Amino acid sequence: DAGVIQSPRHEVTEMGQEVTLRCKPISGHDYLFWYRQTMMRGLELLIYFNNNVPIDDSGMPEDRFSAKMPNASFSTLKIQPSEPRDSAVYFCASSLAALYNEQFFGPGTRLTVL
Amino acid sequence: GQQVMQIPQYQHVQEGEDFTTYCNSSTTLSNIQWYKQRPGGHPVFLIQLVKSGEVKKQKRLTFQFGEAKKNSSLHITATQTTDVGTYFCAGKGTGNQFYFGTGTSLTVIP
Numbered sequence: 001d002a003g004v005i006q007s008p009r010h011e012v013t014e015m016g017q018e019v020t021l022r023c024k025p026i027s028g029h030d031y032l033f034w035y036r037q038t039m040m041r042g043l044e045l046l047i048y049f050n051n052n053v054p055i056d057d058s059g060m061p062e063d064r065f066s067a068k069m070p071n072a073s074f075s076t077l078k079i080q081p082s083e084p085r086d087s088a089v090y091f092c093a094s095s096l097a098a099l100y101n102e103q104f105f106g107p108g109t110r111l112t113v114l
Numbered sequence: 115g116q117q118v119m120q121i122p123q124y125q126h127v128q129e130g131e132d133f134t135t136y137c138n139s140s141t142t143l144s145n146i147q148w149y150k151q152r153p154g155g156h157p158v159f160l161i162q163l164v165k166s167g168e169v170k171k172q173k174r175l176t177f178q179f180g181e182a183k184k185n186s187s188l189h190i191t192a193t194q195t196t197d198v199g200t201y202f203c204a205g206k207g208t209g210n211q212f213y214f215g216t217g218t219s220l221t222v223i224p
Contacts, residue, residue: 033212043157043202043214056210091156100145100206105156 002026004106006092012112018080021109023092024073033103034067034077035091043091049075082113118215120203126221133193135218137186137203144206146179146186151217152199160188193222 005024013019025032033048047057052069060067064083069075079086089110093103117140127133137146145164149157161170163179163186170177176189186203203215 035214042216045212045214048212058211093157100147100162100212102147102159102162103149103157105158108156 004092004094004104006090006106006109008109009107010110010112012114013082014114015083016081017113018078019082019086019111019113021077021090021092021111023075023077023106025075025092025094026096026104027073029094029096029104030072031095031098031101031103032069032075033091033093033095034075035093035105036088037091037108038088046077079111082111084113087111087113118203118205118213120201120215120218122218123216124219124221126223127193128223129195130192133190133197133220135188135201135203135220137188137215139184139205139207139213141207142183144183146183146203146205148177148186148188149202149204149214150199151202155199157202190220193220195222195224198222 007022030051034046035043036046037043044059046059047067048055049069065079067077089108091105091108093105095101095103120137147162148160150160151157161177166183167181168179174191178187188201190197200217200219202217206212
């Protein structure tokens, strides 16, 4: 099993540009989570999906952030327009069968907005 | 809103010393999970506790879930350099939310 796959691993962009982060969960997992990690704010849950449906997006910082899950094997997190304060490591994770089961994290995308 | 705090934020220990991190939630949790994140890596699941007062052990690691299901602890006996990393607790609160703690960064001095 390849585990959770995220792309790109690193992204450097300029303020105002659109950024799209991608995630492929572990096959068969029905929960998918997007997290943001910074030194100041720690690990924050942004949004999670169950069976491709967004369940809780209360952690999404503002309207510049959007997430989609068009099918069971793919999800995107988009930031438009990006700002320097969005610089962080973004993790995708997936789990099987329940919100409180073990989460498997991807390697993360390190985003730098100049 | 609900908060899950961990103390201490940082801990430096000599190799061989014990280490404990404490996790405290402002509200009752359905469960508590513990994750370890190595420097530059991603969080990796260690264990889950569900029952009030539950204690689980993994070799040198002992995990405990409080009676009121609002706090938890992770104790490492005789730390090794391989224990270096940040330890996070996490849990499901009321409703659909899932919270990660603030983390404790452990440094082990050889």
